[in-house]
Amino acid sequence: MSKVVIKAEHISKQYRLGLVGTGTVRDDMKRWWYNLRGKEDPFLKIGEANDRSSKGESDYVWSLRDINFEINQGDSVGIIGRNGAGKSTLLKILSQVTQPTTGKIYTKGRIASLLEVGTGFHPEMTGRENIYLNGAILGMRKHEITRKFDEIVAFSGVERYIDTPVKRYSSGMYVRLAFAVAAHLESEILIVDEVLAVGDAEFQKKCLGKMNDVSKGEGRTVLFVSHSMASVKKLCNKGIVLHHGETVFNGNVESAINYYENNLIATDRNLSIEYSDSPSLPMQIKSVNLLNSKLNKLFTTEDELVFEFEFLTRENVEGAYITIDLKDSNDELVYWSGDYTSDRFKNKVIGHSKLLCKLPKGLLTSGIYNVSFAVYSPVKGVVQNEFSKIISFEIEESQHSYLSQFNINYPGRIGIPSQWIHIE
Template sequence: MKKDIILKAENISKQYRLGQVGTGTLSHDLNRWWHHVRGKENPYLKVGDTNDRSTKGTSDYVWALQDINFEVERGEVLGIIGKNGAGKSTLLKILSKVTAPTSGSIKSRGRIASLLEVGTGFNPELTGKENIYLNGAILGMTKKEIASKIDEIIEFSGCERYIDTPVKRYSSGMTVRLAFAVAAFLEPEILVIDEVLAVGDAEFQKKAIGKMQDISNQGGRTILFVSHDLSAISTLTKKTIVLSNGKIVAFEETNKSIAIYSSLHSLSNYYEQECVLNKPTVTKVKIETSEGATLQGSNKPFTIDFEITMPEKGVENMALSFQILNHLQVPILYDYIFDIHTEICRSKGVNKLSFTYPKLALYKGNYSVMVHLAETKTKTKFQEFNCCSFEVEMIGMKEPEWGWQKGVCQYLDEGSWEL
């Protein structure tokens, strides 16, 4: 059976020059022009570092994307995942024709609607209703076609009370609600969605995911979905692209791609960074696992050690918290110490804290630690970062014999049956 390909990326690459806007110097522009008039390749396509933001590199040029090739069938929901800086948003901007590739081409059959950033495509001076008509016109729809959908759009967005108010007075959550409703109900053939849904509340995210499933299954429309929420990716998509340093490292069934993505994050029980000037900083995090290194036995002791380096003057109070996330980046456990008002806050220097679970009751799998440091009263966020991965195994415990139970649970606890 012949595939119905609606979108095709062929050898897409995107190069940026670091440190300046534009191409850099006049000599570089003249060099490009001289090569072009002689029918030769851009000389700067041959230089440039891989897009690894953690290393300094040796070139002024960096490849945000390199040699990206894939096809998407009509009605398919394709996931795109990768660490921050992997090239996900750059790829979506190219697919949406917001920016042009340095080399390669995009071939599409149908209208593309993009939801890339909060407020993208909205005129802040226009009302919500006026922006619905504006976005519909941009998609090539007639006023009559838009009018037939406008009641559904407004109802789905939940912004009816503010629909005649200028968008500049909307919160980011309201803007995302309206933007998603416009993109979903005005029926583009291809819908491109970046991480923006994370701005909405849990109720709207669930509603939006349900709508994406409907427009794919019933409407036969194609969706490209970027998210750090691997649970949503797993729910929505059958195939997923994994990007790393601007390159595709996997394009498989979603479960396989998620496993490959997780394997890219090598397990480490230790995290260290320099102190940020004039700001409290968690400079070290270390996990003490029951079996040593990064191996933790279920229902065995587990400790997280923290070092907080304080600036010269200190602060009035702080809250330190952490989450333990599973391989889908879904929080499983959460603990905190609130209103730290001891000498830790009030004097310069390194201060140590630790937290211990006497019995860490997690089921087997890979986990990581997300750390948050904030000022208590104003809720000013000092830090938020993911660190210290570890693996849980059922050491000394008998696993269930029934296949349907394996890998389903996340958290184990003791209980008793009464007959």
């Protein structure tokens, strides 16, 4: 019979916007008065789901609402959800970093957590000292930590800096050492947030292998948050899907990923946009389609991205070209395509035309991306600019990357060498 090591009963977490702590003295007194009389906290009856896409009317939001689950020893559980779904809040409650507003968490065994860069590290202490500090927090004796010390340092790859204060470490070095400590010290439960994204691809692969060994080889329990469904599928055997702070699916990992992609992510994917007619513009994009033959609208890092444009020329604009701004899920501009050396529209025949833009494969890592388009001329400036209209798509990891073959660097961004083809 499986042994339950984590049990969540009716876990909820409420925050008041704009305030630190529980709120005002008046609110605290009201809570105390209701509790004294044996009545329910009145603030549990108010509040809204944590939907970042809407303004809302209440100062109170529920980051988590009535979460229930059981996790058995040796399970690897992927916590899946969009940004703001409550994944990190849940891990903080499980790690006892914060307390739930309602409900109870039952855990059996020591918990090692890696929630964000530098979690559990004292910046003034060296890497060596922090290894012993973390072990002591987990309840290990000095000789037990010493026995694991060389293995931790070797895995982290920061041996040269092990006696340097960690405040001088880069974010990648921080994560390398922090993960090595969490994975190698003797805890029964390992909790890892998506902080591993800071590390390079080789280290991420190494970490996934170690977590797999920890779970399947050593029988320890792993909770893993990641936006990479490929990583979750490789590591985990179970999945919990969160949406607006509520559990919407709890089951085997493949079913959890399918639910997430088909019910939550697929509705956000938008592979085509149309622009309203603007007779005052000399040139304008009429529509853009990201060509895709797959039913699930997913791409891999090996796929070539092909944008199909319908274009209208009313009057030729000197040096005009189409720009493509591609942003990640954090709204950071990661790639840009604007071939300003091209005479693509020079002396263009007045009227409608259709053209393709092919972006090289292997340039993007796994994740969700948003793309916007504009028409620009170095002589006339912005011709058309509607950045509110976007194409959204998701990329899954594949085995190869071709980014290293390009060395084109513009200030603050990377220019993608793109191929433009007139088809009409």
